[in-house]
Amino acid sequence: MSNETPRAAAPVRVLLADDQPLVRTALRMVMADTDDLDVVGEAGTGDEAIRLTAELAPDVVVMDIRMPGMNGIEATGNITAGSGAAHVLVLTTFDDDEYVYGALRAGAAGFLVKDMALDDILAAVRVVAAGDALIAPSVTRRLIKEFAGRPASSPPQRPLTAITGREREVLVLVGSGLSNAEIAERLFISVATAKTYLTRLLAKLGARDRVQLVIMAYEAGLVSAAR
Structure with a gap:
């Protein structure tokens, strides 16, 4: 029987994409207190998020929607269409139906709003990193209502x-x-x-x-x- 200590799993590599420095700082500080999440970069625009995803190869991109230039939905579409393994978790103040629909259609693996508890946001990052998708029931209802209203x-x-x-x-x-x-x-x-x-x-x-x-x-x- 081997006496070797099992190796701990590598931390989830996270890229934070938000045009508000205070939001990025708050998320980075919270994740710094965990053993399994590692912030590898920060982006303030959609274009920068795409570039840093290609350069840093994060496991999860935590993406805001409203950013200067290219918005988060467009950036999400570009990232998920690429050959990398990055998953996108949209985290935004705006939970408008059209944003929910657009983000999920663009390939986001989850959609959260910023007023959620921090522990829930961290848990969502882990879920998305594991290859699952996180759709809160309220978001699911919004998605279905959006479909119901389409031609x-x-x-x-x-x-x-x-x-x-x-x-x-x-x-x-x-x-x-x-x-x-x-x-x-x-x-x-x-x-x-x-x-x-x-x-x-x-x-x-x-x-x-x-x-x-x-x-x-x-x-x-x-x-x-x-x-």
């Missing part, structure tokens, strides 16, 4: 013929904003099994992350704004 020329529905009945049940619950633990409780299955169904759905539907599954669930008519 019939919205993107076409994705065919769901490849998924099983159980997978369809899971997709409905994902589209309604439930977490893996809540899905497991609702369907009387383990959390591990819920994660397995989620992985299968991502593969079968060609979805990038949980955010896209929410969008697909609505486009397929499995959830509605009334939920």
